[in-house]
Amino acid sequence: MHLNYLILVVLVLAALWTVMTRSLIRAAIGLAATSAVLTIIMFRLNSPLAAVFELSVCAGLISVLFVSTISLTQPLNKEEVLAHMKERLGRFWVLPFLVIAIGLTLSFIQFKLNLRLPAPEAEKDVRAVLWNLRQLDLLGQIIILITGVFGVVILFRERLKK
Amino acid sequence: MSASAVYLFWIFGIFIVMLFSIGLYCILATFNLIRALIGVEILIKAVTLLIIVAGFLSGHTALTQSLVITMIVIEAVVMTIAVGIVLGIHKQNKSLDVRKIRSLKG
Numbered sequence: 001m002h003l004n005y006l007i008l009v010v011l012v013l014a015a016l017w018t019v020m021t022r023s024l025i026r027a028a029i030g031l032a033a034t035s036a037v038l039t040i041i042m043f044r045l046n047s048p049l050a051a052v053f054e055l056s057v058c059a060g061l062i063s064v065l066f067v068s069t070i071s072l073t074q075p076l077n078k079e080e081v082l083a084h085m086k087e088r089l090g091r092f093w094v095l096p097f098l099v100i101a102i103g104l105t106l107s108f109i110q111f112k113l114n115l116r117l118p119a120p121e122a123e124k125d126v127r128a129v130l131w132n133l134r135q136l137d138l139l140g141q142i143i144i145l146i147t148g149v150f151g152v153v154i155l156f157r158e159r160l161k162k
Numbered sequence: 163m164s165a166s167a168v169y170l171f172w173i174f175g176i177f178i179v180m181l182f183s184i185g186l187y188c189i190l191a192t193f194n195l196i197r198a199l200i201g202v203e204i205l206i207k208a209v210t211l212l213i214i215v216a217g218f219l220s221g222h223t224a225l226t227q228s229l230v231i232t233m234i235v236i237e238a239v240v241m242t243i244a245v246g247i248v249l250g251i252h253k254q255n256k257s258l259d260v261r262k263i264r265s266l267k268g
Contacts, residue, residue: 008177019188045218050230106176124224148239155246
């Protein structure tokens with residue numbers, strides 16, 4: 001279990017690097033790294049199928065989406081980058097200290113959890129749960145996917161008209 | 163809930179809160195639209211981890227995995243639309259800085 005704690009520290013560090021790094025491309029890569037580390041934790045917590053989804057969709061697809069968006073937008077020139085760096089540093093230097101303070105504060109609190117969990121269920125297959133018990137979720141997913149497709153079509157059609 | 167499970171949940175909870183605060187700070191402090199989306203992604207990752215840990219501790223991993231899969235699909239669609247909107251805004255304003263987007267002001 002100690003390895004889990006180490007991976008959690010790496011996860012937080014990857015997220016911090018994602019937020020604090022100067023370059024947007026590096027931020028997108030950092031986000032993919034955060035997703036990859038989260039995938040390892042999910043594998044270790046007996047959730048392999050969700051981990052595969054996280055790795056392929058979040059670390060893969062969404063990172064590609066971000067990288068292509070960044071490449072399609074106009075980069076800053078050198079003077080703008082320098083000015084932007086100073087401004088960003090002024091806003092973000094406090095974040096690592098804030099995160100460490102939150103972690104230390106929470107670790108020192110003696111919090112008594114009194115959760116009553118349901119009895120563990122018999123080992124079920126994810127596919128059986130998804131297809132038999134969570135059919136409305138699947139319907140929602142289909143509706144959201146169709147909405148997304150129409151949204152993209154409308155966004156790009158408007159651009160073509162202009 | 164056994165004492166070891168509570169301890170494990172507490173340790174994971176600390177890191178989840180840290181991750182959530184990173185995402186929230188990113189959204190609040192940045193002026194760049196793409197960085198704001200990255201902040202939203204980090205927030206979603208914190209929530210995903212919370213659901214997975216809850217499933218692991220309660221023994222309902224199948225149910226929580228199906229919830230996480232649904233969440234990932236929704237996340238992908240939301241990000242696609244958001245990125246399309248960001249590209250549209252960039253085409254209009256030639257900038258991703260929210261301070262320079264004034265077309266809706268007033």
